Amino acid sequence: MEGNLDPLLQPIEFNKILAVEGQDEENFFGALFRHIGILNIDIRQVGGKNQFPRKLPVLKVSTGFNNVTHLAVVRDRNSDNAFQSIVNILKRMDLTPPDEHGGFSSGKPKVGVFIMPGETIGGTMLEDLCLRTVREDDPAMKCVREFTSCISELENPPKNISKAKVQTFLAAQPEIVNSVGLGAEKNYWDFESSVLDELKQFLGNLR
Amino acid sequence: MFKSISINNFRAITNLAIDNFGQVNLLVGSNNCGKTNVLEALFLLIGATNPQLPLTINGLRGLSFIHREMWPTFFRNMDMSLRIEITGKIHGTDAEHMLVVQPKFEKQIESEPIEVGSDIQSLKIENSETLQAIPPNGLKLAYSNSEFPERNNVSEIFEKDNKVVTQGIKDTPFQGIFISPTQAFDWKARFAPAQRKKLVMEVVSLLQEIDPKIADLRLNEIGLLEADNGLSRLLPVNLMGGGIAKYLTVSLAMLEFQNGMVFIDEFENGLHHSAQKILWKAVFSWAQKLNVQVFATTHSLECIRAFSNSISSSLFEAEAKLYRIERKEEKFRAVELTKEVLAESLASKWEIR
Numbered sequence: 001m002e003g004n005l006d007p008l009l010q011p012i013e014f015n016k017i018l019a020v021e022g023q024d025e026e027n028f029f030g031a032l033f034r035h036i037g038i039l040n041i042d043i044r045q046v047g048g049k050n051q052f053p054r055k056l057p058v059l060k061v062s063t064g065f066n067n068v069t070h071l072a073v074v075r076d077r078n079s080d081n082a083f084q085s086i087v088n089i090l091k092r093m094d095l096t097p098p099d100e101h102g103g104f105s106s107g108k109p110k111v112g113v114f115i116m117p118g119e120t121i122g123g124t125m126l127e128d129l130c131l132r133t134v135r136e137d138d139p140a141m142k143c144v145r146e147f148t149s150c151i152s153e154l155e156n157p158p159k160n161i162s163k164a165k166v167q168t169f170l171a172a173q174p175e176i177v178n179s180v181g182l183g184a185e186k187n188y189w190d191f192e193s194s195v196l197d198e199l200k201q202f203l204g205n206l207r
Numbered sequence: 208m209f210k211s212i213s214i215n216n217f218r219a220i221t222n223l224a225i226d227n228f229g230q231v232n233l234l235v236g237s238n239n240c241g242k243t244n245v246l247e248a249l250f251l252l253i254g255a256t257n258p259q260l261p262l263t264i265n266g267l268r269g270l271s272f273i274h275r276e277m278w279p280t281f282f283r284n285m286d287m288s289l290r291i292e293i294t295g296k297i298h299g300t301d302a303e304h305m306l307v308v309q310p311k312f313e314k315q316i317e318s319e320p321i322e323v324g325s326d327i328q329s330l331k332i333e334n335s336e337t338l339q340a341i342p343p344n345g346l347k348l349a350y351s352n353s354e355f356p357e358r359n360n361v362s363e364i365f366e367k368d369n370k371v372v373t374q375g376i377k378d379t380p381f382q383g384i385f386i387s388p389t390q391a392f393d394w395k396a397r398f399a400p401a402q403r404k405k406l407v408m409e410v411v412s413l414l415q416e417i418d419p420k421i422a423d424l425r426l427n428e429i430g431l432l433e434a435d436n437g438l439s440r441l442l443p444v445n446l447m448g449g450g451i452a453k454y455l456t457v458s459l460a461m462l463e464f465q466n467g468m469v470f471i472d473e474f475e476n477g478l479h480h481s482a483q484k485i486l487w488k489a490v491f492s493w494a495q496k497l498n499v500q501v502f503a504t505t506h507s508l509e510c511i512r513a514f515s516n517s518i519s520s521s522l523f524e525a526e527a528k529l530y531r532i533e534r535k536e537e538k539f540r541a542v543e544l545t546k547e548v549l550a551e552s553l554a555s556k557w558e559i560r
Contacts, residue, residue, distance in 0.1 A: 008508070009559070012557075044557075057548060058548055058557060061531075061543070061544050061548060066535070066540070
């Protein structure tokens, strides 16, 4: 950060930006970028999937955006049409959206959209992807399976089973952390898993 | 009120277009990006063929001398072969107001006297060879309004016998005032209009935000502006600190130039951060009430926050915008932030200066 800038305001430091939902995603992608050797990416949290319509336009007018060559947007699938939702926002911002999921447009900046956990993985969110990177014979997965079986018998089971599974897996680690992002920083997810190939291919555009 | 402006070859600016001006506009950007140049360009345009204005804006820069070396200072890279063009559009009309500034050469005075009403588009620029051979001794200002193409006016300002001479039509289509951080404001001249309009107490109530004891303002017999702040005698406002001076300057400017424009370079200058929000609220209030369009510059995040926070708290209904002027080598552009986007940017803590 340059000395004359207020430390309370975050300038765009690099010409490649990844916009994500929140702190958990920032931690996860920070760890993944380091693992695959992609440096100098400016990761920006928008504060939740519902904030993309408000925060992406703000990002576009931030100091330094004029130098941005690549903008990647990653959000969870959840239940709505997530890809089209981001495409619509990008169009309203006069940015060129990609033609398809996982690709980048040829505009300036080039814009790519990836919806978690990807098209080849089942589930609706980052947690699904992280858990799929872990081998089934990992000892902690036995705990996850048994816990899942247990909660399935509850009258009021957790609404988000993916998150419950992830929390169980993380709770079974020698040093417990409470989020997938922190789990990524602890190397609890297998970044060499082929499950991540689709995501890595997308992120490779930022290299 | 200006809707847009296009500036070519003026001071540092090669070309820059800004559109969708609000009623109150705050310009930010890094050093030497051209913020003050934009204010100066707007100020020149509202004065159109008032030949004194180029000297005025140079005076605000501390370039008060009259010398041949002064004339190139208005032109990009001091290159007088590039004519200055400043074009503005007004909200609600399609009319283009255009000011063209070119050098004036002594030789031309003898051979080509300017004719009032001559077509400004046909004013030809001398080639660089001629420029080198004959140093300019002044400026020609040509103003046109596309709604009235027959009324192109031209004026000149030049040196003659070590004196500055002006001639031609002095057309000033708009009213406005430039507040500079480097030059003392003429309170004496500006106080009388507020007095005539019975608006002195509005100024007083603003000053009370800094010093609640101030009860009145008046000009004394030698033209000194004095405040009654409860002492046994009146106190010259010059002795009352930078905040009072700034409040006084901005308020008198706003109150005098009803239906006009006020340009404030370095809004935060002289103000504690807590005082900035109060002044912005007053500016928004008067801008709305008196139909004044305001253009200001700042480097200060506190000033930007005060600007943003004051929009809602002052019940300002018109549009307020922040523009960041960006310069990348010789390319200039303006990034527009509406008040909503500005508030969201500040909440996000993402850099917008």
